[in-house]
Amino acid sequence: MSVSQKQRVVFCWAMLAPFLVLFVVFMVYPLIQSAALSTNQTYGPGTRTFVGAGNFKNLFHDPQFWKALKNTVIYALGSLFIQLPLAFGLALVLNSRRLRGRAIYRLVFFSPQLMGLVFVSILSALAFEKRAGLVNKAIAWVTTNRDFLETPWLQQYVMETLILISLWLYVGFNMIYFLAALQNVDKSLVEAAEIDGAGPLAKLVHVIVPSVKPVATFVILLSMIGSLQLFELPYVLLDGSGGPDNKGLTIVMYLYQNGFDLGDLGYASAIGWALAFMLIGLAAIQIRMVRREERNA
Amino acid sequence: MSRPSIKPKSVLTHTVLILLAIIVLTPFVWMFIASLKTQEDFFSGLFLPAGDGFLGIGWDKLTLDNYRNLFDKGFENALINSLFYSSASALFATFTACAAGYVLAKHRFRGRELVTLVVLGALIIPPTLLIAPSYELLFKLDLLDTRWGLLLPTLAPAFGVFLFRQAVKQSVPDELIEAARIDGCSEFGIFFMIVLPLVRPMIGAFMLITFLGMWNNFVSPQIILQTESKQPLSVAIAQLRGVYRTDYGLLMAATVVSITPVAALFLLLQKQFISGLTSGAVKG
Structure with missing residues (x-):
């Protein structure tokens, strides 16, 4: 190796060092530790008792965990079937070049994203209150029915409330991705379809949807991964509890309660791994679908 | 007409x-x-x-x-903390990510493939998996309830390395680097004088993403910081609600104070942010 080549290798590792050192210490090492932790029971950091697969066995028979899983899946399905179609529809409307004020609409619909989740929770906690809250007052005003002032959002309809909040928060955000994808749709394909006499619906089904499919797959995956890790919104909204009858308990909230309220970092790690397997499984299924799609194309 | x-x-x-x-x-x-x-x-x-x-x-x-009333209760302290954590994180994380991303994109050396693979692999690790073991690690390092304990883990963003690797590949031509080398420019000189200016849009986008991420981060500071004087807005506001549940005006004022700085920053740098958001996803 010549001197200059040696110097270049030193340069490379010097440039990588700040990142790599922190990455190994704060990412790789905890990841390995988390596997070890999941086979232990702990009482706060520093004390461990080996329990083997005990945590996972308990988890499997833990009704609270299944409840948390059910709640979280309901929320994720809400994202998939309500939020994403709305985002796509809005993107289709805003994609028209002839539409005036597109930039302003885009900014307005995106704006809730600027608020961090904690701040959204505080605002929501007040907005969904009985009587004084914005939501009930607005519904009562529109319907002129004062009974709606008493709708117990945070007591009875916790998951519904969370889904409504997520619509406000994320429809505009996912719309940005869909808009970017729509702008990449091949214009000549659309024109060709028009010449062949395709109506708006046929154009949508046969030209636009197939071309935005890769981005749509990516957005669905991101949105599912995000939804299944729901934490801050219900945690702050319900004051760290699962809410009445644990109606708002999510997987990550249950992880947090076990690890930091009860001090069992081992059981918390087991919950973390259960969630990670679900997320990685989801990603694998989606990658497979994309591959098959490409082979058929 | x-x-x-x-x-x-x-x-x-x-x-x-x-x-x-x-x-x-x-x-x-x-x-x-x-x-x-x-x-x-x-x-x-x-x-x-x-x-x-x-x-x-x-x-x-x-x-x-x-x-x-809000500032009588010392809320400005949390505001200053948030500004400090977010700026420090944005500045240093962008630097570490950009340096690593550039080397992985443009230099050949033994170990490059392995590092790239590990960084890309880290992208699929859900952050929730690391909550419990990171807490234990910070306890062992005696970094719980310290500012360093909150900051250090945010300074190695795998996602940032991935973004900068893409950005360098797209906007820094090999010929330019080669020409500078022939002219006798040092490797560090090439990075600072040629590469950094060419990836400026990504630097803006990633700084903004990191700043917003830290500003809005709740889980880490909630777990790591116990002392009130060190807590950022996200934790301070949740505690404010715990104490003054029914003081609606106060809570809303706190929320307005918390979101105004980032909203202003976003409106200023809107274009960079949206291009950064979609650059990883959509290839033209």
Whole structure:
């Protein structure tokens, strides 16, 4: 190796060092530790008792965990079937070049994203209150029915409330991705379809949807991964509890309660791994679908 | 020139869009007005309090007391903490990610493939998996309840390395680097004088993403920081709610103070942010 080549290798590792050192210490090492932790029971950091697969066995028979899983899946399905179609529809409307004020609409619909989740929770906690809250007052005003002032959002309809909040928060955000994808749709394909006499619906089904499919797959995956890790919104909204009858308990909230309220970092790690397997499984299924799609194309 | 005709279809589109825009913006307006109202007025009306001022609104009933009250309780301390954590994280994380991303994109050396693979692999690790073991690690390193404990883990962003690797590949031509080398420019010189200026858009985008991420981060500071004087806005506001549950004006004032700086920053740097957001996803 010549001197200059040696110097270049030193340069490379010097440039990588700040990142790599922190990455190994704060990412790789905890990841390995988390596997070890999941086979232990702990009482706060520093004390461990080996329990083997005990945590996972308990988890499997833990009704609270299944409840948390059910709640979280309901929320994720809400994202998939309500939020994403709305985002796509809005993107289709805003994609028209002839539409005036597109930039302003885009900014307005995106704006809730600027608020961090904690701040959204505080605002929501007040907005969904009985009587004084914005939501009930607005519904009562529109319907002129004062009974709606008493709708117990945070007591009875916790998951519904969370889904409504997520619509406000994320429809505009996912719309940005869909808009970017729509702008990449091949214009000549659309024109060709028009010449062949395709109506708006046929154009949508046969030209636009197939071309935005890769981005749509990516957005669905991101949105599912995000939804299944729901934490801050219900945690702050319900004051760290699962809410009445644990109606708002999510997987990550249950992880947090076990690890930091009860001090069992081992059981918390087991919950973390259960969630990670679900997320990685989801990603694998989606990658497979994309591959098959490409082979058929 | 023909006059643009107003079609019924576009009237319908705009009606729907404007209605949606009103629904999206109403919570912001409600929050801002509530932060200017007394407790009594909060319950009496949805928006501006009634009175005998201009437009039948009691302008004189609006007050800054909630904000005064908030800062009497030392809320500015949390604001300063948030500014510090977010700026420090944005600055250093961008630097480490950019340096590593450049080397992985443009240099050949033994171990490059392995590092790239590990970095890309880290992208699929859900952050929730690391909550419990990171807490234990910070305990062992004696970094719990310290500013370093909050900052250090944010300075190695695998996602950032991935973004900068892409950006360098796209916008830094090999010939330029080669030419500089022949002219006798040092490797560090090439990085600072040629590469950094060429990836400036990504630097702006990633700094903004990191700043916003740290500003809005709740889980890490909630777990790591116990001392009140070290806590950022996200934790401080949740505690404020724990103590002053029913002081609606105060809570809304705190929320307004918390989101205004990032909203301003975003409006200023909107373009960079959106290009950064979609650059990883959509290839033209």
